[in-house]
Amino acid sequence: xxRPLRLAALAVFVLVVFLAVPLAIKAAGxxxxxxxxxxxxxxxxxxxxxxxxxxxxxxxxxxxxxALMGGYVSAILVTSAGFSFWLSxxxxxxxxxxxxxxxxxxxxxxxxxYFAMVTLVLTEVARLxxxxxPITNGAKGITSIPAPGAIGAFGxxxxxxxxxxxxxxxxxxxxxxxxxxxxxxxxxxxVHSRIGKLFVAxxxxxxxxxxxxxxxxxxxxxxxxxxSFLGGLAGAIFIxxxxxxxxxxxxxxxxxxxxxxxxxxxxxxxxxxxxxxxxLYFGWDLLFAIGxxxxxxxxxxxxxxxxxxxxxxxxxRLPSRRGARK
Amino acid sequence: xxxxxxxxxxxxxxxxxxxxGLTLIFALMNVLNFAHGQMYVLxxxxxxxxxxxxxxxxxVALFAxxxxxxxxxxxIERLLFRTVIRRSVREESTxxxxxxIAYFLDAVILLLFGEKxxxxxxxxxxxxxxxxxxxxxxxxxxxxxAVLFIVGFILxxxxxxxxxxxxxxxxxxxAAQLMGVPVEFYSLLGFALGAxxxxxxxxxxxxxxxVNSGIGGPISLKAFLMVMIGxxxxxxxxxxxxxxxxxxxxxxxxxLHAYGDITYLVIFAALLIFLxxxxxxxxxxxxx
Numbered sequence: 001x002x003r004p005l006r007l008a009a010l011a012v013f014v015l016v017v018f019l020a021v022p023l024a025i026k027a028a029g030x031x032x033x034x035x036x037x038x039x040x041x042x043x044x045x046x047x048x049x050x051x052x053x054x055x056x057x058x059x060x061x062x063x064x065x066x067a068l069m070g071g072y073v074s075a076i077l078v079t080s081a082g083f084s085f086w087l088s089x090x091x092x093x094x095x096x097x098x099x100x101x102x103x104x105x106x107x108x109x110x111x112x113x114y115f116a117m118v119t120l121v122l123t124e125v126a127r128l129x130x131x132x133x134p135i136t137n138g139a140k141g142i143t144s145i146p147a148p149g150a151i152g153a154f155g156x157x158x159x160x161x162x163x164x165x166x167x168x169x170x171x172x173x174x175x176x177x178x179x180x181x182x183x184x185x186x187x188x189x190x191v192h193s194r195i196g197k198l199f200v201a202x203x204x205x206x207x208x209x210x211x212x213x214x215x216x217x218x219x220x221x222x223x224x225x226x227x228s229f230l231g232g233l234a235g236a237i238f239i240x241x242x243x244x245x246x247x248x249x250x251x252x253x254x255x256x257x258x259x260x261x262x263x264x265x266x267x268x269x270x271x272x273x274x275x276x277x278x279x280l281y282f283g284w285d286l287l288f289a290i291g292x293x294x295x296x297x298x299x300x301x302x303x304x305x306x307x308x309x310x311x312x313x314x315x316x317r318l319p320s321r322r323g324a325r326k
Numbered sequence: 327x328x329x330x331x332x333x334x335x336x337x338x339x340x341x342x343x344x345x346x347g348l349t350l351i352f353a354l355m356n357v358l359n360f361a362h363g364q365m366y367v368l369x370x371x372x373x374x375x376x377x378x379x380x381x382x383x384x385x386v387a388l389f390a391x392x393x394x395x396x397x398x399x400x401x402i403e404r405l406l407f408r409t410v411i412r413r414s415v416r417e418e419s420t421x422x423x424x425x426x427i428a429y430f431l432d433a434v435i436l437l438l439f440g441e442k443x444x445x446x447x448x449x450x451x452x453x454x455x456x457x458x459x460x461x462x463x464x465x466x467x468x469x470x471x472a473v474l475f476i477v478g479f480i481l482x483x484x485x486x487x488x489x490x491x492x493x494x495x496x497x498x499x500x501a502a503q504l505m506g507v508p509v510e511f512y513s514l515l516g517f518a519l520g521a522x523x524x525x526x527x528x529x530x531x532x533x534x535x536x537v538n539s540g541i542g543g544p545i546s547l548k549a550f551l552m553v554m555i556g557x558x559x560x561x562x563x564x565x566x567x568x569x570x571x572x573x574x575x576x577x578x579x580x581x582l583h584a585y586g587d588i589t590y591l592v593i594f595a596a597l598l599i600f601l602x603x604x605x606x607x608x609x610x611x612x613x614x
Binding site: 054059103105106107109110113114116117118120121124125128129131132252253256259260263264267268292293295296298299300302303306307310311 | 352358360406409410413414415416418419421422423425426427428429430432433434436437543547550551553554558587588590591594595597598599601602605606607610
């Protein structure tokens, strides 16, 4: 019975993101917002991975590692191996997913703060690896990565090369937002599927879930792989926009921010990370005008937000429903 | 080789003290204090201002560091953590709060003390040469003080009334409350004590390595490492973790020096393997 409402919400979202925002930006002449909003979309994708880990009851502060890894995989494939960007994109995601399965086998046995701390360390490992490995070119990083080329099938150009766009960032804006929409749609579907129910069961009590016959180790590997896939995907597109990657492209701070995006948006809702990213990223950008007090006010507001709305922004309209559930 | 061990011991004593504060806060409140490194930096700057700038005695500066941080820690617990823990649905929410506080302290430190690397005059001049070991006297004094604080902390936890109450709290919060332990007061005290330890190490180490506003994050990361090695929420684990990391760092910097800057990479890799075998560290509780 909520179906029409949901469809309407989806239609409004699509119209706003793909029509109203580009038109408004064009009218206002603030083309720099294309870059800002692309960043928001990509960071929201990475944060959604973190959110999925929250959904199974794990605090993942290691998403920066996979964003960095995805970025490097894509960059190396494009510059050294001559792959097309479009092919490197899924490969970057799959590579991250594969690595996360390998790492996940031991570390997913950890819980609570142990898992949080290990994943935090992972981000640092990724940075040090990028510095030490020969293929990543150390601290100098990989620069002048070519922009995504054209996609064609049977002689028809489906997506023109990004260099042919008059406003290259507009192309990236569409790429990022389309990816974000797809990722969140997939995530929404996942969370509301049977697997999503299993995830909630694991969040509440892993032993109990296990005793019900849920294959808990396999499920949490699955969640971690999806989470890392999203991180790698976001990282790869980010690198394509920046056209360069360094070991410091994604750091511990980014990993913590991905987690904060989820908290601010609210852990109880799939779209929490999207809203959280938008609020935090724009908040940070707007406060830039204040200069040296930027970090002070930003963090002060964050602490206040936590005091007033400890369950995230999306919890504002939830009280009545939550009351009903309890 | 003796030199490497001596360095490791000295470093380990400092690290153990940092890890103790973190693990105490974790044990009492189930809060992972992201702001621990920033508290350390703040302690360092207080000592820098009083000992380095005002030229008051070092002991006074150290006291000031400890008291400043204890008051700050108490306020943070009373005004922020207690409220959020009460109101939030999921207890992970305290992590956002802790991260927010870390950023906030970073900003405050940057505004108050600037971004320059700061150092203070040596507290004791001279260098000890005994056999193959070369150790400046100030390092020995600082290392000795750290060990003294650690011993004092353990004695307090074992034999005093507040210590016993805090141990009870760490074991089982609800049971402790039912036995009439004023849980809220001891949470406050524990948080203040944990923050104080961070400030103390900051004050001690500023005399050797100096301090700058950017090292808070890396210090927190190291503290997490130590707690993971030893096991979260256990006093013995924190001390063991501190000494192990200090020793690894000292040995690693010597042995792996030829291969470039990979000491920490090796330590991380070893840690991942170690945690695969012992997920809760050396002495940790089964559930973090």
